[in-house]
Amino acid sequence: MNQPDEEKDALRRRCAELEAENRAYARYIRDKTNHLLGVIGTKELEEDELDDQALIKLDPIGIVARSFLQILTNLNQTIDELREAKNELQAIFDATGVGISIVDRNFVVERCNEKQREMLVDSSVEEVVGRHCFEVYCDRNAPTSECPALDSFETGKAALVREVQKKGRWFQLVTTPFSRAEDGSINRVIEVSMDITEKKKVEDAEKELREFCQTERRKLATVIESLSEGLLVVDEQGRIVSCNLAADEITEQRIGENCNRPLDDAIAEFAPLLRSDAGNVQGVEVMTRTRQGYDLLLSVNVGCLSDNEGRPLGHVLTFRDITEEKKRAELYHRAEKLAAIGQLSAGVAHELNTPLGSVLGYARLLLKDKALPDNLKNWAEIIAEQAKKSSTIIQGLLRFARQSNPAHRCLEHCFLNDVIQRTLPVLSTELDKRKIELISELNPVAPVVADPQELEQLVLNLTMNAMQAIGEKGCVRIETAQAGSKVVMKISDDGPGVPEEIRFRIFDPFFTTKAPGEGTGLGLSLCSGIVSDMGGAIDIAGGEDRGATFIVSLPASDAVEGSGDLHE
Amino acid sequence: MESREIVEIVDLNILGQVCPACLLVALDALNNHEESLRCGTKRLVVRTDHRDSTRTIPKAARKMGYDVEVKKVDSCYEISIGRKYEPTR
Numbered sequence: 001m002n003q004p005d006e007e008k009d010a011l012r013r014r015c016a017e018l019e020a021e022n023r024a025y026a027r028y029i030r031d032k033t034n035h036l037l038g039v040i041g042t043k044e045l046e047e048d049e050l051d052d053q054a055l056i057k058l059d060p061i062g063i064v065a066r067s068f069l070q071i072l073t074n075l076n077q078t079i080d081e082l083r084e085a086k087n088e089l090q091a092i093f094d095a096t097g098v099g100i101s102i103v104d105r106n107f108v109v110e111r112c113n114e115k116q117r118e119m120l121v122d123s124s125v126e127e128v129v130g131r132h133c134f135e136v137y138c139d140r141n142a143p144t145s146e147c148p149a150l151d152s153f154e155t156g157k158a159a160l161v162r163e164v165q166k167k168g169r170w171f172q173l174v175t176t177p178f179s180r181a182e183d184g185s186i187n188r189v190i191e192v193s194m195d196i197t198e199k200k201k202v203e204d205a206e207k208e209l210r211e212f213c214q215t216e217r218r219k220l221a222t223v224i225e226s227l228s229e230g231l232l233v234v235d236e237q238g239r240i241v242s243c244n245l246a247a248d249e250i251t252e253q254r255i256g257e258n259c260n261r262p263l264d265d266a267i268a269e270f271a272p273l274l275r276s277d278a279g280n281v282q283g284v285e286v287m288t289r290t291r292q293g294y295d296l297l298l299s300v301n302v303g304c305l306s307d308n309e310g311r312p313l314g315h316v317l318t319f320r321d322i323t324e325e326k327k328r329a330e331l332y333h334r335a336e337k338l339a340a341i342g343q344l345s346a347g348v349a350h351e352l353n354t355p356l357g358s359v360l361g362y363a364r365l366l367l368k369d370k371a372l373p374d375n376l377k378n379w380a381e382i383i384a385e386q387a388k389k390s391s392t393i394i395q396g397l398l399r400f401a402r403q404s405n406p407a408h409r410c411l412e413h414c415f416l417n418d419v420i421q422r423t424l425p426v427l428s429t430e431l432d433k434r435k436i437e438l439i440s441e442l443n444p445v446a447p448v449v450a451d452p453q454e455l456e457q458l459v460l461n462l463t464m465n466a467m468q469a470i471g472e473k474g475c476v477r478i479e480t481a482q483a484g485s486k487v488v489m490k491i492s493d494d495g496p497g498v499p500e501e502i503r504f505r506i507f508d509p510f511f512t513t514k515a516p517g518e519g520t521g522l523g524l525s526l527c528s529g530i531v532s533d534m535g536g537a538i539d540i541a542g543g544e545d546r547g548a549t550f551i552v553s554l555p556a557s558d559a560v561e562g563s564g565d566l567h568e
Numbered sequence: 569m570e571s572r573e574i575v576e577i578v579d580l581n582i583l584g585q586v587c588p589a590c591l592l593v594a595l596d597a598l599n600n601h602e603e604s605l606r607c608g609t610k611r612l613v614v615r616t617d618h619r620d621s622t623r624t625i626p627k628a629a630r631k632m633g634y635d636v637e638v639k640k641v642d643s644c645y646e647i648s649i650g651r652k653y654e655p656t657r
Contacts, residue, residue, distance in 0.1 A: 033592075037588045037591070037592075040591070040624070040627075040628050041624065041627060041628075042587055042588040042591050042620075042624040042628075043587060043588060043620075044588070045588055045589065046586075049586060049589055050589050058592060058596075060592050063592050063595050063596045063599060064592075064595065066595075066599040067595040067598065067599060067628065067632060070598070070599070070602060070632040070633070071628075071631045071632050071633075073633070074631065074632050074633030077633065078633075
């Protein structure tokens, strides 16, 4: 073999060696690249995908190295951020107004901030971390069933305990699961303690205030319900907001069950009082009508309601039934007037009685004079008769004036039926003359306490009144009956009756429907006085057109009342 | 990424290539445009039809601290990589 051939062989071998080295390098690069790709998390390079030449040209190690540099830079940046966040969290952990500690599964305190130590740990305890939470926080040897940490470990949920007392203050504790073990169980919790002493004080004060308000509201409701006056609260739109029981009773409506309806619907007569610009009004008399159709006179007060800032809220109306009060007042005025008439009459009667006695006395003296001529004797008789008549009228007047004076009475137990039977014969002549039939139906009645003479006068006056009403022919009926504790006497006639417009006056003294000179107008007035003094009542019934019935109701004597001792 | 900034799109078409070559090409582009991608003036949009790439490229880019969005456009995928939004501290 010549030299050129040898050189060629040597070069060929060298080339083969170099190619082998190149392949080894390429293999090395490919292996390293695959290794790095594995670190990144992708699969290995395929040779047919990227041949050695392309691989070397691509410089995958360089690429991955530069990428790793970016990843490293990013990681460093992330670490810095995490460190910063950790510092922030530590600052928050230390500076927060609530106590925070981290407790592990064995109830050992891993971390505890200053606030937690300040709030829950006694100053004598130096180290908290590493010790049991129940020991340093609760002064116990083991966690109790109320321990929120125990609850969170068992349930895996946040737990709350309110009103834990420590160092004279109140706390609220909340534990929240913080981290889990591999088996998924909670192995650490964060415990947050909050001082709620001030909040509790406010809550207690609010509770006390609420109870006070509720008590006051109940008191007010009781007062309103117990008022005898009706009360309605009406809002600005004129709707009834509330009402009391008395309002329902007075108006005979169920306003309380239908609140929120317009006032116009319930008591339309009240509405103008709210529309007026007068504001508060007092004692306005309003006439309305009950559901049963009776007239109802109400005295109404209206007050304006407003809130704290003076904005109008509506009105409150109070009212009372003054129908009877008004009637009583009218009766009182009439009674006063009648008393004045009585006193005047008594004075006049007394003054007239003495000279009239003289007139009668001298007339009788004249009649005894046998020398008196007959014509003068007749005149003297007329004088005596008229004087006697006048005297009767005067006696009536004096009786009327004396009727309220109990000193003149002689009270005893009287049987009304006996009195009637004793009195009626007195009238028999007059009854026969006038063709008036008298029917009596006397049922067993209890005795009454009365002056027998007054009782006789009562029967006599009422019977005569009936006869006078009838005139010449008719029927008078007298009935007695026991009605509970009352003895009732009814005297009816079939005369013309008593017109409605004069019924309230027929018991007044000197009131008469007879022609002047025919009646004094004192009979029924005397009856009314006698009955009233006995504690009874007298009333008139019957139709306007025909007939009248006087009903006298007298209290039965207590001595025999209820004993069944009735007298026929 | 703020919408008002003018962002240059760097289009990287690797249709037809498969992993991990796709990943290396994408990483190379991320290395080459690192600065402008970091400051948000550029956004790299990789167009690939290789499904694995939609997993490997975003994973690596996120580790490098980039924001990545992947969406399917017609028959291929577009992986958009750019500056991660960071709230003002």
